[in-house]
Amino acid sequence: MMELVLSLAIGVLAASGIWLILRPRTFQVIVGLCLLSYAVNLFIFSMGRLTLGAPPIMPRGGPIDPTAFADPVPQALVLTAIVISFATTALFLVVLIASRGLTGTDHVDGQEREP
Amino acid sequence: MMEGNLLLVLVALPFLAAVVASTVSSRAHNAAAWSSGLLLAAGLGILWVLRAPLESGQVVRATVRWVPSVGLDLSFRMDAFVWLFATLVFAIAILVLIYARYYLAKSDPVPRFHGFLMLFTGAMVGMLTSGNILMLVVFWELTSLVSFLLIGYWHQGQAARDGARMALIVTGIGGLCLLLAMLILGQIAGSYDLDRVLAAGDAVREHPFYPLVLVLFLLGCFTKSAQMPFHFWLPGAMAAPTPVSAFLHSATMVKAGVFLLIRFTPVLGETQLWFFLVTGTGMATLVLGSMIALFRHDLKGLLAYSTISHLGLITALAGIGSPGAILAAIFHIVNHAVFKASLFMAAGIIDHESGTRDMRRLSGLMRLMPVTGSLAIVASAAMAGVPLLNGFISKEMFFAEAADWHNGTWLDNSLPWLATLAGVFAVAYSVRFITSVFFGPPPVDLPKTPHEPPAWMRRPVEFLVLACLVIGMLPGVTLGPALNLAAEAALVRDLPYKDIAVWHGINLPLVMSLVALAGGVAIMAAFGARIAQGPEGPPLLHRWRAQRLFERVLLLATWRAPRFLHRSFGTERLQPQLRLVVLLAIAAGAAGVWQGLSQAPQPLGNPLNPAFAAMWVAGGACAVGAAWMAKYHRFAALVLLGGAGLVTCLTFAWLSAPDLAVTQLLVEIVTTALLLLGLRWLPKRKEEILGDRLLKAKLRRARDLVIAVAGGAGLAAIAYVILTQPLIPNVGDWFLRNAYQEGGGTNVVNVILVDFRAFDTFGEITVLAIVGITVYALLRRFRPAPESEEPTVAENAVEAARMADALLVPAVIMRWMFPVLLTVAAYLFVRGHDLPGGGFSAGVTLSIAFLLQYLAHDVRWVESRLTVLPIRWMGIGLLIAGVTGLGAFVFGYPFLTAHAQYVALPLIGEVPAATALIFDAGVFALVVGATILMLIAIAHQSLRIARQRERDAAPDREAA
Structure with a gap:
């Protein structure tokens, strides 16, 4: 049942994110990107399946049973993804501010949609 | 011939x-x-x-x-x-x-x-x-x-x-x-x-x-x-x-x-x-x-x-x-x-x-x-x-x-x-x-x-x-x-x-x-x-000329159709393009798993913990709320976004990923601070935009809602099916078995990042450095919108004094937090190879320490006491990481081959001292540099505006 909750959570996060990145205001898009990155990070992370109480931290020495620990590869990937999504968010924020200063509007196209 | x-x-x-x-x-x-x-x-x-x-x-x-x-x-x-x-x-x-x-x-x-x-x-x-x-x-x-x-x-x-x-x-x-x-x-x-x-x-x-x-x-x-x-x-x-x-x-x-x-x-x-x-x-x-x-x-x-x-x-x-x-x-x-x-x-x-x-x-x-x-x-x-x-x-x-x-x-x-x-x-x-x-x-x-x-x-x-x-x-x-x-x-x-x-007779x-x-x-x-x-x-036929028809087709093919395509798909408008990207992604996903997606015969299942479910009810509500509020109530949306991030972070902790939880938490703090800094430069929006009530706008939103729900539902379905399939043995098992012998560390995630897959990490921190410098360069010539230049409430002298009074206690606490955070950063860094932590989280922690000082006091106060040169941090970080990698050549190994051993330090005891640790130090320095560069570059904009206003005001005063 934990699986169901987590997949629903991924779905809700992704849906909110997709809806927001299709909106016309830059701030909506930036929030949408953050939400979408949560969803994607959780999705990649969940590819290692759910493991409770067994972080991939090894005892020193001795033979090891890999099935007793969480899969470390998705975790390493997501760790990288978190840092990179922070960088893109920062970059997008600056582009947003610069575009707003240059065009006088916070519409993603740099101009208001003609009515 | x-x-x-x-x-x-x-x-x-x-x-x-x-x-x-x-x-x-x-x-x-x-x-x-x-x-x-x-x-x-x-x-x-x-x-x-x-x-x-x-x-x-x-x-x-x-x-x-x-x-x-x-x-x-x-x-x-x-x-x-x-x-x-x-x-x-x-x-x-x-x-x-x-x-x-x-x-x-x-x-x-x-x-x-x-x-x-x-x-x-x-x-x-x-x-x-x-x-x-x-x-x-x-x-x-x-x-x-x-x-x-x-x-x-x-x-x-x-x-x-x-x-x-x-x-x-x-x-x-x-x-x-x-x-x-x-x-x-x-x-x-x-x-x-x-x-x-x-x-x-x-x-x-x-x-x-x-x-x-x-x-x-x-x-x-x-x-x-x-x-x-x-x-x-x-x-x-x-x-x-x-x-x-x-x-x-x-x-x-x-x-x-x-x-x-x-x-x-x-x-x-x-x-x-x-x-x-x-x-x-x-x-x-x-x-x-x-x-x-x-x-x-x-x-x-x-x-x-x-x-x-x-x-x-x-x-x-x-x-x-x-x-x-x-x-x-x-x-x-x-x-x-x-x-x-x-x-x-x-x-x-x-x-x-x-x-x-x-x-x-x-x-x-x-x-x-x-x-x-x-x-x-x-x-x-x-x-x-x-x-x-x-x-x-x-x-x-x-x-x-x-x-x-x-x-x-x-x-x-x-x-x-x-x-x-x-x-x-x-x-x-x-x-x-x-x-x-x-x-x-x-x-x-x-x-x-x-x-x-x-x-x-x-x-x-x-x-x-x-x-x-x-x-x-x-x-x-x-x-x-x-x-x-x-x-x-x-x-x-x-x-x-x-x-x-010529003549064939009469025929x-x-x-x-x-x-x-x-x-x-x-x-x-x-x-x-x-x-x-x-x-x-x-007669009759002269009205209908093939030439004119051809010209009409030519006009359509070389002028109208391209203009229509440009209007619909051109780079001048972001929304249609993003919609196309999302739809293509959904279509590609659907095509990829079509009929291949079936429930496992014996689905895996962990018993439901009600607390986990309750946590995600809150998290989902935060996400939907953020989506709802992002247009007219930006601050509320930001808080809700933070809520969703926090739940994500707790989920990582719950599901045996302490490294992710730590990093997510720290990054969450920095991201929120960044977005807060950015809010100041967005236009005020107190009233509804007129066009939003039109039927056309409602239809647009309805269409996007359908796309969003389809995308979310698809992702959820794929996630659920895969989550319940048993895990097949994969490369992760090799990492688990060999992390200690080969990498000299017990925290496998960290060993992967700084040793096994260090080259990826090297590329990643380079990207981070590039982004930092891009942000800096973009903001150097930044001109804000006119109405953002008006003095905010806090810049009014009386208001500023009142604010300073109100913030006095938090400011003192934040100032005292500085040494504490420095220690935490050092701790996270040193334990990284064996326990959750590492260069990334230590770097972000140190950035937060600096950030708090900027929050507690104004920029000038901080910068008269504390000099940070983010570009140098970044440069030195990249250099350390690169040189560590090159060092492997000296011993005849390929780029970024690490060596691991433990060193006993007095009082502290055995400390992992792999060369990977030096690489991690490079990562640490670069993350500190890049993060602080971005934060300071954005924070400094207010200062530049203030200086600009002073310069503008000076001639007026002289004239008076």
């Missing part, structure tokens, strides 16, 4: 002439004409020599090795059919050169004209003599290209540019179709060699691709030969100088299409489909073309449509495909070239000397230019098919073929009737041409007073009209042998010798001819006056 070399020289001659002609001075009319003419005359000499081997039934071949390694050779071949055609091209080219020498004005640039004309001749001869069907297409396209340049010779005129463009588009598209046809044909025949393709007729006709090949091939031929419905480019091409029209658009280029039809009859012909497509199109073109010609008021327009109809006649004969029909087709190619070239030249003389080509203004020219008039009358009689002229004989042969029984289909049965009808129109327009231009009252109100042209301008016409007469009276002696040889070569088999005679074709003559004269007698007063084109 010698013949082969002569053939190569023959092909090269026109190109040589083109080079010579295009290098003479732009005023050297005589030099260009003489050099080109002499070289072409040499070509005629070569053709005379080559006649002997061809008469004995040989085929002359020559091959130049080009790229032997891939089997690419330039191969040429000449049989009697090609010989006849090539002789025609060379002879008429010489006559056109003589004519053009007197036709062109002194100011017209010579090298361009002669260069292009010779290039065209070369392309034409190359096309005729190609022994490889792909090379043939190359020369074919070259004729289209050069004809574009020649039609647009007087490029100052709009009509010339339009005509040239239209001709190029129509014939160019046809050429592409031809190329496709030849490629398929070559694949079917197993070779692109013309001889082998010609021998592979049976295999081609039985192949399932035969209809496709045929249609593509015919598209190429019909566009070039101006067959309906592609005929419209030919009248447009009449904007070319008359010598060009005479050469290209009557005698040679348009004949390339019918040449190819006859050439490929042994391969593609002799089927019902071929008969219906080729003869059907030819007959339609013949009848409609001759009818439209009758109604044109422009001399060259009349001749252009007459050319179209005669090409239709030849096409129809090629469609019939019997030996007699092929012979008649080749004969008519020659005859039409002779009389139509002379007529075009005559029309050019009339235009040149009188200043107009409008038949309604011309009249009675016989009195003013009797010689030219007589020549034109003879030539147009040949066009009408009057006995004792060459046009009569080939037309008789066409009538005979039309009347003959071939296959008994309805088209076959209607051929004689259609042929006679077209004959009636042909006679009628010839009569109209003669009577309206040369007879009647003397002309009035012409731009120039007409008189006879220079004698040498008339010589080519005289020569051609003489040819009409000689061929017309002595066909068997003059052309008979050559035609029979050509027909044999074209059909690649022996045929009985067909005697061509059906003669009756048809007489009916046509009488009918044509009767039509002109009855309706001549009304036609002259009527519109330019047949």
Whole structure:
């Protein structure tokens, strides 16, 4: 049942994110990107399946049973993804501010949609 | 062997002439004409020599090795059919050169004209003599290209540019179709060699691709030969100088299409489909073309449509495909070239000397230019098919073929009737041409007073009209042998010798001819006056012009459609593009897992912890709330976003990923701080945007909601199915087993990042550095929106003091947090290799320590006490990471190979001291640098605005 909750959570996060990145205001898009990155990070992370109480931290020495620990590869990937999504968010924020200063509007196209 | 070399020289001659002609001075009319003419005359000499081997039934071949390694050779071949055609091209080219020498004005640039004309001749001869069907297409396209340049010779005129463009588009598209046809044909025949393709007729006709090949091939031929419905480019091409029209658009280029039809009859012909497509199109073109010609008021327009109809006649004969029909087709190619070239030249003389080509203004020219008039009358009689002229004989042969029984289909049965009808129109327009231009009252109100042209301008016409007469009276002696040889070569088999005679006794074709003559004269007698007063084109049909339709299609394809596509998908609008990206992603995902997504037989399942579910109820609500609020309540949305992030972070902790939880938490803090800093620069939005309540906006939102729900549901479904499948052993197991032995650390995630996959991490921190510098560079020249420059509440002195009071206690706490956070960062860094932590989290923690100082006090306070040089942090970080990697080379290992051991430190105990740790230090320094650079760059904007305001205010104060 934990699986169901987590997949629903991924779905809700992704849906909110997709809806927001299709909106016309830059701030909506930036929030949408953050939400979408949560969803994607959780999705990649969940590819290692759910493991409770067994972080991939090894005892020193001795033979090891890999099935007793969480899969470390998705975790390493997501760790990288978190840092990179922070960088893109920062970059997008600056582009947003610069575009707003240059065009006088916070519409993603740099101009208001003609009515 | 010698013949082969002569053939190569023959092909090269026109190109040589083109080079010579295009290098003479732009005023050297005589030099260009003489050099080109002499070289072409040499070509005629070569053709005379080559006649002997061809008469004995040989085929002359020559091959130049080009790229032997891939089997690419330039191969040429000449049989009697090609010989006849090539002789025609060379002879008429010489006559056109003589004519053009007197036709062109002194100011017209010579090298361009002669260069292009010779290039065209070369392309034409190359096309005729190609022994490889792909090379043939190359020369074919070259004729289209050069004809574009020649039609647009007087490029100052709009009509010339339009005509040239239209001709190029129509014939160019046809050429592409031809190329496709030849490629398929070559694949079917197993070779692109013309001889082998010609021998592979049976295999081609039985192949399932035969209809496709045929249609593509015919598209190429019909566009070039101006067959309906592609005929419209030919009248447009009449904007070319008359010598060009005479050469290209009557005698040679348009004949390339019918040449190819006859050439490929042994391969593609002799089927019902071929008969219906080729003869059907030819007959339609013949009848409609001759009818439209009758109604044109422009001399060259009349001749252009007459050319179209005669090409239709030849096409129809090629469609019939019997030996007699092929012979008649080749004969008519020659005859039409002779009389139509002379007529075009005559029309050019009339235009040149009188200043107009409008038949309604011309009249009675016989009195003013009797010689030219007589020549034109003879030539147009040949066009009408009057006995004792060459046009009569080939037309008789066409009538005979039309009347003959071939296959008994309805088209076959209607051929004689259609042929006679077209004959009636042909006679009628010839009569109209003669009577309206040369007879009647003397002309009035012409731009120039007409008189006879220079004698040498008339010589080519005289020569051609003489040819009409000689061929017309002595066909068997003059052309008979050559035609029979050509027909044999074209059909690649022996045929009985067909005697061509003027008189066959009274038979059906003669009756048809007489009916046509009488009918044509009767039509002109009855309706001549009304036609002259009527519109330019047949009744009803003139409203509907293929040319206008083409222009509309062109406008749609090159202007409206691209603009529509640009509007819908262009980079000027982000939303449609993002929508497209999302939809494509959803479609790709759906296509990828379609039917492959099925529940595992024994789904995995952890028992539900109600706290986890409750946590995600809150998290989901936060996400939806953030989506809801992001437009009008940005701060609320930001808080809700933080909530969703926090739940994500707790989930990582819950599900055995402590590293992720730590990093996520820290990054969450920095991201929120960044976005808070950014909020200040966005426009105030207190009222709803007006357009949001419109139905259109609501529909837009509804559509996006559907997309979003579809995307989310799809992702959830995939996630659920995979989560419940048992995990198969993968690379992660190897990492778990070897992390300690190989990497010297117990925290496998960290070992992967800084050791096993350190190269990825190296790339990643480089990206981070680039982003940091980009942010910095973008903000250096930043100009905020005007209303954001207004002093905020906090900058008002009194308000600022009150704020400072309110923040006093938090500020002190934050100041004290600085050393604590430094310790935490160091702790996270050192334990990273064995326990959750590492360079990333330590770096972000240190950034937060700095950030808190900026929050607690104003920028100036911090920077007077604390100097941070983020660019140096970044540079040193990248350098450390890189040098650590290079260090492995010293010990003979590949880039970024790590070494691990433990070092016992006093008081602390055993500490992991792998070289990976040094690499991690580089990561740490870079993350600190990049994060602080971004934060400070954004925070500094307020400061810059304040300084700007002070500078602006200073002069005011001085003035006061």
